[in-house]
Amino acid sequence: MTGSGAAFETLFRTEAGRLVRLAHLLGAEDPEDVVQEAFCRLYDVRRHREVGNPAAYLNRIVVNEVRTRRRRKILSDRKVLYLVTAAPADEQVVLSESIRGLLRALDHLAPRQREALVLRYWLDLPLAEIADAMQVRVGTVKSLVSRGLARLATELEDHR
Numbered sequence: 001m002t003g004s005g006a007a008f009e010t011l012f013r014t015e016a017g018r019l020v021r022l023a024h025l026l027g028a029e030d031p032e033d034v035v036q037e038a039f040c041r042l043y044d045v046r047r048h049r050e051v052g053n054p055a056a057y058l059n060r061i062v063v064n065e066v067r068t069r070r071r072r073k074i075l076s077d078r079k080v081l082y083l084v085t086a087a088p089a090d091e092q093v094v095l096s097e098s099i100r101g102l103l104r105a106l107d108h109l110a111p112r113q114r115e116a117l118v119l120r121y122w123l124d125l126p127l128a129e130i131a132d133a134m135q136v137r138v139g140t141v142k143s144l145v146s147r148g149l150a151r152l153a154t155e156l157e158d159h160r
């Protein structure tokens with residue numbers, strides 16, 4: 001991936017939409033900014049070394065960036081700030097009631113459970129790639145997916 005700018009542009013055009021949806025499903029309030037940051041980091045890294053699997057590398061950056069922003073938000077929420085913001089991405093698109101219910105249920109999961117479920121069932125990644133993206137062991141991924149599915153089922157049942 002240390003090649004031309006055209007190769008990087010092609011990568012951006014093929015992966016950006018998928019990564020924005022990933023960031024949104026992981027709970028990012030600003031998924032487009034998360035993806036922009038991921039591509040900036042990849043661009044910087046590729047000048048210094050070869051990145052074997054850029055899509056997997058971007059997945060990892062997006063997961064980590066969403067986590068970082070969540071932590072920063074928790075810290076900043078301790079201060080009282082009144083800002084005017086745009087509607088969240090899920091309110092800007094007309095969604096079916098079942099999809100809205102699923103997104104509400106995902107909001108009730110622990111962040112790492114949500115990450116594991118989104119990577120597993122939305123990106124359809126194998127457990128080893130999820131472990132790599134989340135920087136945990138495969139056994140931890142299995143546990144997070146199992147517990148996340150159980151919690152998700154409970155949340156969906158409670159909303160019926």
